[in-house]
Amino acid sequence: MTAMLELSGVSKHFGGMKAVNDVSFSVREGTICGLIGPNGAGKTTVVNLISGYLQPTAGRITLAGSDVADLRPHRLAAAGVARTYQNLKLFDESTVLENVLIGRHLSFKGRRWQLGRVRRREEAEQHEVARRLIDRVGLTSVTDVDVAELSYGMRRRVEIARAMATEPRLLLLDEPTAGMNRAESDDIGRLIQMINAEGVTVLLVDHNVRLVTEVCHRVVVLDWGSVLTEAGPHQVWQDERVKTAYLGTKERRTADTVEAPDAGR
Numbered sequence: 001m002t003a004m005l006e007l008s009g010v011s012k013h014f015g016g017m018k019a020v021n022d023v024s025f026s027v028r029e030g031t032i033c034g035l036i037g038p039n040g041a042g043k044t045t046v047v048n049l050i051s052g053y054l055q056p057t058a059g060r061i062t063l064a065g066s067d068v069a070d071l072r073p074h075r076l077a078a079a080g081v082a083r084t085y086q087n088l089k090l091f092d093e094s095t096v097l098e099n100v101l102i103g104r105h106l107s108f109k110g111r112r113w114q115l116g117r118v119r120r121r122e123e124a125e126q127h128e129v130a131r132r133l134i135d136r137v138g139l140t141s142v143t144d145v146d147v148a149e150l151s152y153g154m155r156r157r158v159e160i161a162r163a164m165a166t167e168p169r170l171l172l173l174d175e176p177t178a179g180m181n182r183a184e185s186d187d188i189g190r191l192i193q194m195i196n197a198e199g200v201t202v203l204l205v206d207h208n209v210r211l212v213t214e215v216c217h218r219v220v221v222l223d224w225g226s227v228l229t230e231a232g233p234h235q236v237w238q239d240e241r242v243k244t245a246y247l248g249t250k251e252r253r254t255a256d257t258v259e260a261p262d263a264g265r
């Protein structure tokens with residue numbers, strides 16, 4: 001199977017700060033890859049580099065074999081890269097439908113010069129696609145509700161639906177379960193698996209050990225801006241270097257975020 005995403009020797013320095021330093025890893029097409037590491041390890045910077053919000057200081061980023069390191073976000077979106085944000089970026093005073101429609105504009109073929117009838121038909125089609133996506137993320141009942149009125153977990157789903165509205169090949173999820181309870185994060189896990197089953201390759205950044213273990217096919221661990229290791233989702237937690245770096249010392253452990261999953265799960 002080919003690589004959907006490949007980073008080769010990618011670095012991003014902010015002045016003397018090496019936020020990302022000589023990072024190389026690849027994500028196979030059709031898989032879910034976890035990108036984990038302690039706070040400040042460089043995960044969001046990597047997501048920003050892949051999605052064009054930052055340009056690398058050095059290195060190569062390819063999407064399905066094509067060099068994309070110099071592309072700006074809108075070009076990357078058109079090439080099939082969609083993302084969500086660690087801090088939600090939704091239009092709170094707009095409805096769920098309106099937010100998801102924003103994601104559709106890239107594939108919207110409407111032209112100003114088109115006859116009103118044709119344009120109306122295309123708009124109706126876009127609405128239909130957006131409604132289907134809203135249904136898939138389980139938000140049908142709040143389609144016409146302003147995002148500001150939704151729970152945090154629901155807003156996270158709107159963000160995923162909006163990202164999916166661009167019909168991506170690669171979906172970058174930056175801490176999609178941050179601040180969620182167990183039931184909510186389990187729901188997001190199922191949603192990620194459903195999206196992946198439809199053929200979308202996923203790069204998942206999350207601190208939730210259980211989620212990462214259950215949904216990812218491979219896990220890349222960053223520490224101090226560099227790749228510490230890469231392994232299967234169960235093996236990765238057995239690595240002493242990961243325990244030390246990601247989990248911190250045993251004394252610093254807190255049950256929910258750092259306890260390795262039960263053996264055999």
Ligand SMILES: Nc1ncnc2c1ncn2[C@@H]1O[C@H](COP(=O)(O)OP(=O)(O)OP(=O)(O)O)[C@@H](O)[C@H]1O
Pocket residue numbers: 014017018019037038039040041042043044045046086
């Ligand atoms: N624009 C910037 N200017 C200077 N330093 C930055 C900038 N962006 C990130 N950094 C630094 O780079 C390092 C990596 O940050 P990054 O946000 O990528 O880490 P992270 O692994 O996503 O952390 P977290 O899990 O807390 O979100 C941090 O030390 C951060 O302070």
